Amino acid sequence: MMNKVIILLMLSVLFFSCAAEDEPKLTPLSADEISGDRLWQRITEDSDFNNYRQWSGHEGLRPGQSPHGVLHKVFANRDIYDALPVTTGEVPYGSIIVKENYTSTKKIDKLTVMAKVKGYSPETNDWFWAMYSPEGEVMAEGSPSGCLSCHGGLVSNDYIIIKNIDEP
């Protein structure tokens, strides 16, 4: 009897821990519907970005550069994560990368996000950029020249700085 209870307990722990980490496969956001608010909804309500994966070797809080936080955490959704290595130079539509930017006292200061949206901006590889307060208030969105000026230095890596997309 006791054994059965223990097994049941273990199974339910397993079930709930798996369920919590499950990241649903969603239809990519379209150019018609994309906005800072819609993207926030996507990374919180549709599929919580905390369930995204982190690049191997770049997990947890990492030191970062200005203008991003002095510390940061990067989350990549399954659309991009599962597509690596990418040899075409462009990650798939639906790809989302979320970066939490922290202060030196480890408080979340801002979130910066890039999302690949078909037809949104072909001349800049169809990336939609957004910056949010920790509560989800949109502070910048679209194709801000600031985001593009730095990340544009890495067009060959599809504007992505931390991860070489042609590596797994």
Ligand code: HEC
């Ligand atoms: C002054 C240069 C600069 C500007 C401006 C900038 N970034 Fe970045 N970004 C970086 C660097 C450098 C990294 C690598 C991580 C780090 O050092 O913080 C990065 C990393 C990222 C990442 C993680 C994905 C990756 O490329 O590795 C996202 C998402 C991101 N930035 C979004 C944005 C958004 C959105 C904006 C505009 C609101 C922006 N960035 C403006 C330099 C910049």
